[in-house]
Amino acid sequence: MRHLLDFQGWTRPEVENLLDTARVMSEVLERPVKKVPALQGFTVATVFFEPSTRTRISFELAARRMSADVVSFAAQASSLQKGESYKDTLLTLEAMGIDAYVIRADSAGVPHQATRWVKGVVINGGDGRRAHPTQALLDAYTLLEALGTLEGKKIAIVGDILHSRVARSNVELLPLLGAEVWVAGPPTLLPQTLPGARLTPHLEEALAEADAVMVLRLQKERMEAGLIHLQDYIAHYQVTEERLRKTKPSAPLLHPGPMNRDIELEGTLADSERSLVNRQVRNGQAVRMAVLYHLLVGKER
């Protein structure tokens, strides 16, 4: 594995191998001294053209726990708008001897573009609507912890699928591990097709007998763009205790965060037994350690 851009072209053994490493990293995180020398001498840059404190901290901690040097670069979208070239930004970092770039951008494909410009390893930290592969890996890891296997499991993803990189990456990854993925949302927020997923505008259909439910954050812009009406959305797509009765009993609940309580999901659910939100955050670090390790020192994917 040279870069981690999305899961196009990935195989099941490659993913399983990576998740196995994440398990080892997870053990490291249980220790009193949460640090190993695995990436000593490597320098990782987090290059965030779109702000995301949570993801950036998760990556930076992951790198530090493996003794890598970390630099972080945050660019303002406004300076890009003015024509400041992020190619130049990356080339500047390249000149400083960066081994891995974690790139986050509001536009799909920026990490792909970056691979044409830098020699280092590129990790997609979330690009526009395209992909958020480490989020999908941590989701898969969390689901495996909860369910044991994804083989034959029905996973429902609910919300704004069209604009969601999290949904796209999960739809690419979870079927690789044997899951059947359903996505549900209002027609204006559903893609025409998404290879690997069953699409439905009826939440009930996606939730029926689901083994796990992933709820996506609803962005205010969608209302402003005239794509949905908030009350209508809440009435028909909010994930509630009541609606979760359709799923398998105690099917776990995931959310990539940050949550809009009482909009995409009933507020109390976030703190319920079913919620794996905090596990997701914790597992995020282990998964990102595994990714960095595989890309920088692992020979194979």
Added chain:
Amino acid sequence: MLLIKNVKLVDALGERGPVDVLIGEGRILSLNGGKAETVMDGRGLYLAPGFVDLHAHLREPGQEVKEELSTGLLAAVRGGYTDIVSMPNTSPPVDTPEAVRALQKKAQALGLARLHPAAALTQAQEGKALTEAGLLKEAGASLLTDDGHTNEDAGVLAAGLLQASPFGLPVAVHAEDASLRRGGVMNDGPLADLLGLPGNPPEAEAARIARDLEVLRYAVRRGKKRPHLHIQHLSTKRGLELLREAKRAGLPVTAEATPHHLTLTEEALKSFDPLFKVAPPLRTQEDREALMEGLLDGTLDAIATDHAPHTQAEKERDLLRAPFGIPSLEVAFPLLYTELHLKRGFPLSRLVELFTDGPRKVLGLKPLHLEEGAEASLVLLDPKERPVDPKAFASKARYSPWAGWILGGWPVLTLVEGRAVHQALE
């Protein structure tokens, strides 16, 4: 006097020859040889009438960092073009007779391709107040268009068509419904969904063409002179069907297709390379096939480049922020010669017609054929293949989605009224 010996001829009338073409006094003097100071071996080459481009963005005035007349018109003659229509979406836009005259004067001084400036249909291209059609025509405007912007107000378009009709000025439209297109940067469909890129639906083009054809119908009914609507860079199968229907019904409408819509599809966006970002967007293979069909059956009148240069840095932004446009003056003919004629058997004579008489007709110019007495605005084409090298472009935009493609049919000599403006013979 120039004698080109043993050269094959190709124009809208067909292929003939080889013959010995004698050129002097700005005309073709003879197709049977004669005495000349300069003698050229035309063996294996094709001679065609000079190409006419209905749609080039030359960026002057105001955006000379992207292109200027001197580089754009040099790129034109290197592409075999003797006549170029420049788009008015400059800064400021070309919306007055003075601006049209200034451009022409400067172009004439350069002595490269002949410039036929298009003028804005509305003041400042704002889509509200019309420009002075009659005065613009007298100043030398070739057509009226707000290209670069879409004409949202149907009433303004109707008035524009009516106002331009007595002067024989075509009104050219960028047919896209901006409200359906929203922020689309590539063709809307399963691939855009997969790539997570905002889609620009084919229906945005079809919906606007349908509306514009109704507006045209109205202008035909109300006008004393027939108006002329020209649809720019048509890109969809559905848009083509609407056009075909309208032509059958006798509506005075013409249309063009671009080299990029004829040689590339949305698949190119898989690279996430903004080089392929263009408006209207690259479509599906089905649309591409439909366009080729439309070129063959006469539904489409011309191939126009929509040469749209930007700076390299602008094209190295992300897909949301990079500007729309592909530069193509220097490769348009070799591309289609290779991809359509050589690879798909598209008739060479029809292809040449789409670069010559097709656009000439749209502009109200007489057809130009290779016969004795004809104006010697000509291009000599070499079928020998070589790769596209953007670094060698005369255009300021030295990048290309076709970089490295192996093409034949390169213009090696371009004559404007007998005067050599480009020569690249080995």
